[in-house]
Amino acid sequence: MPSAIALTVNGVSVEVAQGTTVAVAAMQTGQPCRVSVNGTPRGPLCGIGICFECRMTINGISHCRACQILCEPGMNVITNE
Amino acid sequence: MNRNTRQKFEVLVVGAGPAGMAAAARAGESGVHVGLVDDNFNPGGQIWRGGVEGGNPEAAVWIERLQAAKVVKLCGVRIFHQPETGVLLGETKDEICELHYDKLILATGARERFLPFPGWTLPNVLGAGGLQAMVKSGLSIRGKRVVVAGTGPLLLAVAASLRKHGAEIPVICEQTSRSRLARFGLALAAQPSKMVQGLRLKKELAGVPFASGSWPVAAHGKEMLERVTILRRGKATTLACDYLACGFHLVPNTELAALAGCQLEDDYVRVDEFQETTVPGIFCAGEPTGIGGVELALVEGEIAGLAAVGRATQGRELFVKRRKLKKFAAALEDTFQLRPELRDLPSAETVVCRCEDVPMSSLRSYPNWRAAKLQTRCGMGSCQGRICGPATKFIFKWKPDSVRPPIFPVRVEGLAIAVSGPEVEHQETGGVYR
Numbered sequence: 250m251p252s253a254i255a256l257t258v259n260g261v262s263v264e265v266a267q268g269t270t271v272a273v274a275a276m277q278t279g280q281p282c283r284v285s286v287n288g289t290p291r292g293p294l295c296g297i298g299i300c301f302e303c304r305m306t307i308n309g310i311s312h313c314r315a316c317q318i319l320c321e322p323g324m325n326v327i328t329n330e
Numbered sequence: 331m332n333r334n335t336r337q338k339f340e341v342l343v344v345g346a347g348p349a350g351m352a353a354a355a356r357a358g359e360s361g362v363h364v365g366l367v368d369d370n371f372n373p374g375g376q377i378w379r380g381g382v383e384g385g386n387p388e389a390a391v392w393i394e395r396l397q398a399a400k401v402v403k404l405c406g407v408r409i410f411h412q413p414e415t416g417v418l419l420g421e422t423k424d425e426i427c428e429l430h431y432d433k434l435i436l437a438t439g440a441r442e443r444f445l446p447f448p449g450w451t452l453p454n455v456l457g458a459g460g461l462q463a464m465v466k467s468g469l470s471i472r473g474k475r476v477v478v479a480g481t482g483p484l485l486l487a488v489a490a491s492l493r494k495h496g497a498e499i500p501v502i503c504e505q506t507s508r509s510r511l512a513r514f515g516l517a518l519a520a521q522p523s524k525m526v527q528g529l530r531l532k533k534e535l536a537g538v539p540f541a542s543g544s545w546p547v548a549a550h551g552k553e554m555l556e557r558v559t560i561l562r563r564g565k566a567t568t569l570a571c572d573y574l575a576c577g578f579h580l581v582p583n584t585e586l587a588a589l590a591g592c593q594l595e596d597d598y599v600r601v602d603e604f605q606e607t608t609v610p611g612i613f614c615a616g617e618p619t620g621i622g623g624v625e626l627a628l629v630e631g632e633i634a635g636l637a638a639v640g641r642a643t644q645g646r647e648l649f650v651k652r653r654k655l656k657k658f659a660a661a662l663e664d665t666f667q668l669r670p671e672l673r674d675l676p677s678a679e680t681v682v683c684r685c686e687d688v689p690m691s692s693l694r695s696y697p698n699w700r701a702a703k704l705q706t707r708c709g710m711g712s713c714q715g716r717i718c719g720p721a722t723k724f725i726f727k728w729k730p731d732s733v734r735p736p737i738f739p740v741r742v743e744g745l746a747i748a749v750s751g752p753e754v755e756h757q758e759t760g761g762v763y764r
Contacts, residue, residue: 268382269468276469281453281553287687290553292453294684294717296463297376298369298408299441301712301739302684312712312739316467317406318423319371 256324265320272296272303272315275328282315284329306330335427339365339402341638342418342431344409344586347375348624349616349631350437351392356635357435358399365429366401367420369408375439376459377624381466404429410736410744412590419747426744433611433638436587436599437631440617442484442577443720445668446682446690447675449549449558450576458488458577465495472496474572477558479503479546481666482579483623490534492575500569502535503544503560505578505672510665511542517661523625524658547675549574579666581720582618588733603649604642605634613638622659629655673725682725683718685711699728712739 253264256271258278265274272293275282281290282303293303298317306327307313315326343354346368358364366373372380373396378389385393396403407420407427418429442457449455456464458480465471476497478489481504489502504511518524544562549555559568587599592607592614594600599614601607607614613634616627629652636645676682678691686707696702699709699722708722709715714737715730722728736745 266382266468270464273464273468276464279554285451285681285684285687287681289451289681289687290453291451291684292554293456293464294444294460295441295457296460296467297441299713299716300444300684304712316463317370 254320254322256320256322256326258326259328269320270316271305271307271313271318271320271324271326274320275303275305275315275326280328282328290329335425336430337365337402337404337427338430339363339432341365341433341435341635342367342429343435343437343635344368344418345375345437345439345616346370346373346403346405347437347439347616347627348377348392349439349627349634350375350435351389351396352628352631353435353437353613353615353635353638354401355392355395355399356632356641357433357639358396358401358635360636360639360641362639364399364401365404365431366396367404367407367409367418367429369406371406373403373405376463379463379466382468383466408738409586410738410740412586412735415590419744421738421740421744426740426747433613434590435605435613435615435631435634435638436590436592436607436618437614437616437627437634438583438586438618440580440582440621441716442480443579443581443724444576444717445578445672445675445721445724446680446718447546447548448677448680449551449555451681451684452549452551452555453553454551454555454572455549455574455576458485458575460577461573461575462488462491465492470495471573474498475500475570476573476575477501477503477546477560477569477571479544479558479560479574479576480578481505481668482577483662483666484577484580486531486535488575489538490531493534493538497573499535499538500571501539501541501544501560503546503562504540504542505545505669506542506666507669508542514661514665517658517665521654521658545672545675546574546576578668578672579662580617580621582621584618585714585716585733585737587612587614587618589735589737604637604645605630606637620656620659621662622655623662626652626655626659668724676725682721683708683711683715685713685717688718693722693726696726699723699726699731702728703731714738 340362354366378386615630615634633645676690
């Protein structure tokens with residue numbers, strides 16, 4: 250088992266294995282990635298950086314495609330923005 | 331943001347899946363300076379995605395060849411613009427880079443086709459390949475119930491992989507009829523390697539119910555997926571599940587080819603026998619020239635790589651192999667055609683454009699994609715119509731619109747460079763751009 254990485258998603262601490270993407274970390278916490286223009290929750294769809302459903306704010310940078318970004322120790326992830 | 335990281339290559343390959351890796355290796359082995367650019371953090375494309383479990387052994391062979399050929403790997407770079415012939419602009423996590431080329435090979439792969447149905451926007455409804463990608467990226471599905479649905483050979487590969495990771499698969503729903511599948515089975519018999527793959531999957535999926543002529547009609551849940559209703563031979567059944575992995579075969583990523591002026595033919599990039607597009611010096615290999623799978627992608631990549639460095643004659647030796655694999659591609663296309671009933675899946679309220687939340691009812695009255703875009707914002711969101719475009723093409727027979735830069739949303743700084751051109755330098759005196 251590779252060493253775990255600790256990060257926070259909307260303030261909730263989560264530990265993931267090395268090589269895990271931020272989109273997966275958000276899914277593990279049971280929280281949606283974003284809320285659509287009409288207010289419905291959304292999670293990842295394509296998993297390969299095409300659909301933009303998993304976009305979220307990572308370390309203060311908004312609209313990051315979380316399925317193409319690997320978790321790093323201490324990352325601060327905010328969804329639903 | 332650091333603007334001008336600038337690199338020049340004799341051959342630049344976009345897309346580091348099987349086609350791109352083979353193209354870059356073959357070109358690089360002739361001694362020229364080759365760059366291989368991809369938006370993922372590792373080469374391998376979607377089929378050879380390594381993720382938390384480490385690299386794929388088949389990919390490792392090509393990675394070794396790439397290293398031996400001194401190919402420069404540029405991962406995590408997303409190409410968004412070609413401001414002029416010979417120059418591509420890409421965006422990384424923290425900069426914009428300018429990539430110059432003499433010859434260009436496009437190996438941009440494919441994405442899943444998604445069709446709208448009630449409830450398809452609920453979290454935990456993903457693409458079939460989409461869920462597999464998430465699992466390879468660390469998602470644990472041990473003990474979870476996953477309905478796999480849609481169409482295409484990917485469904486079986488995904489179901490087998492999910493099962494290996496501990497998921498329970500209550501059913502695989504394949505929209506294609508049993509008779510069409512039987513015909514496809516016969517076509518497979520002529521391709522020993524595909525036959526072996528097929529038999530291996532059959533073994534791995536022993537005991538998993540497979541329903542042909544079956545498809546999902548609704549996903550249910552409050553904040554998240556809880557149940558899915560599937561239709562089989564006119565009868566609806568509702569199953570409880572944790573995930574729905576649903577994709578309707580693949581559509582090619584042709585945006586960059588279109589932007590570069592390459593002619594498309596029936597959705598695919600038109601190429602000659604050496605994989606050269608209608609734009610001299612720009613080649614294309616793999617799924618954008620026709621959905622044919624990994625083996626065809628490799629052969630096409632090799633031919634393109636050789637042709638790009640003036641070794642076309644050597645590429646000729648691969649023509650027989652390519653012709654045979656093309657037959658498989660044709661069988662795929664024929665077998666997994668979408669049945670017309672799927673056009674009626676969305677209800678009036680079903681969101682068709684997920685980026686802009688445009689429902690089916692708003693779209694029916696428009697004669698074409700352009701009119702719908704202008705009036706409803708369908709296809710105008712972040713994905714630029716990559717998801718709803720193929721869906722509306724199928725449902726309404728709307729033709730895709732012309733491609734305009736940037737072909738992916740970029741940060742404002744990137745846009746500024748795209749507008750001002752690649753050679754712009756910020757002058758100290760007066761801050762004038764020249």
